[in-house]
Amino acid sequence: MEEEIKAEFKKSGFDLEDEEEVLKKCLTFCINYSLNPSDLISSWEVYYLNRQLNEPTVQDAEMDGFLLHLQKEQKEAIIKEEPDLHIYSSKDVEMILNDDDEDTNDNVPGTPTDRPEDLFSHAFNSTSLTNGNILSSGKPSRLVTPFGKRTDKFGVRFSINNMPNIVNRKQEIDHDNHEDEIIRKLQPRKRCSLMIHRSGPEPGCRFMYDRIEDRFNALENRIKKHTNALVASGLYEEPMDPTIASQKSVFTVGMICSDGEGRLNDKSTLLQSSVEHSGGQCVRLELQQLSCFSIFPGQVVGIEGHNPSGHCLIASKLVDSLPSVANDENLHPAKKQAFDKEIHLTDLSSHRELSMIIAAGPFTTTDNLLFEPLVELLAYAKRKPPQLLILLGPFVDSEHPEIKKGTIDRSFDEIFHLEILRRLQDYVEYMGSEAQVILVPSIRDANHDFVFPQPAFDVNPPELRPQIISLTNPGFFEANQVRIGCCTVDILKQLSGEEISRNPVDGKPSDRISRLATHILSQQSFYPLYPPAEAIPMDFSLAPEALQLSSIPDILILPSDIKYFVKVISDGESEGQQVKCISVNPGRLAKGEGGGTFAELDYNAGPDTINASIIGI
Structure with a gap:
């Protein structure tokens, strides 16, 4: 063995x-x-x-x-x-010895203590919480400083500085008493232009009525789209039926799938071709002749190979990326224009420059619902004002211990409006007309529809300032002509559990995080995985085009439980060129009882001239 x-x-x-x-x-x-x-x-x-x-x-x-x-x-x-099984920990033993009443303690807010935690809690690295002692950071709470007792606030965890302008001067300023005075003397930010691409479901839509026909059509259309793009490039011939026995090499296009319920492996890989070319039949895919590959269920690929027996397609080449699409190819211009008039946008900037702060929820720690990390983030944004503040859910986290236990005395909508929207309203009023805020919901938001793709928050009461804008999930928009795509579903973590790959024997191992993010670009889909993860409420009847990337974004925001990062990735070769994109995972603003991280990004014309920092809060 x-x-x-x-x-x-x-x-x-x-x-x-x-x-x-x-x-x-x-x-x-x-x-x-x-x-x-x-x-x-x-x-x-x-x-x-x-x-x-x-x-x-x-x-x-x-x-x-x-x-x-x-x-x-x-x-x-x-x-x-055994969902009703309770695994005892050292905390349970101490509670019994001290004759503590667990139910009473759960309902009384208190300061976190240094009592021993669950023996297994440090092995967890998911934001799903089974009790208040397990943290999304994967560390036991006794190793995490409670939020109110932090000493090193706004420490830079990671940075990229390759833009020689006034922002670099700001990055070099020491955190001392003169910082605010120097920042005030910097040139004030100008309001950025915004153009929202409305392709997702509308608020109040009906969902969970999708049929088998909807799923079939969505998958078939993806295969057809890839087939047309590959043939139109002139690099590949018209696809053939991969299930027919033939000694000569053929080219075909299909979707990777597994022949079992377990994790995909090189012995269980099947290729499902389109109805047009093979009637939707599957054929086993042999990958032994490929020196390197990276595949996952739901990935649409082009395959060159031969099928001598009619039962197994032996691949000699795998094409996993498409030629780059033209910008806004699939976007109806009326959708952009209508939204421009609605929010009275300024003229488009002549320079593709943009400063932004990006933060992903949860926005409060697991020991209370005071939303202290959000308060600190907004205070930081007031001192170093960005042109755009992007906040990605969950805002009212359905996995928060108090919400799961039902111990709160307010509705989820009340928490959202009082703790989130009211604070953002105060922020934009304080900052003036230059400040703009983007909200992107999450399927973990307790006050919103549990469906994916997800409609935008309905946050347009008369008293709410138009500077606070809600997007669909996933969302795509432009700010100062910088194209930005974002999705709050943790697709990176889900892909990491399903993907299998092989590195070249004599080649340098690839960066797996970059490779996972590149799959989003190469498949031109915010969620290319199929079947979707068990926890994802996928509805194929709701605007399936909402999951498509109509063009390669300049910035791709993918919040994830895996470690924060800012990386420049590429969608692969396209007619000898590579289209670069900045992929950002800002981390989580709150991790258990402690603070998390957010991202600060200054973009100037291209991915090679940026300043980016991951800041601990």
């Missing part, structure tokens, strides 16, 4: 350091947790991604952390099988 484990690591592109010790411990894990080698390596890939390890090397030093990750997976599996 040790040899099988070693072979599986090599197949996934991982080298072994301290090989004997690593294999011995991995063998123990397989025996203790009843895992086969392929399942163990799948778990290691998830652990490797979440820990943001730099080198594709399995080290003995990581085995303890990997053990905790396996324990977490086992615990989740047990809870899923």
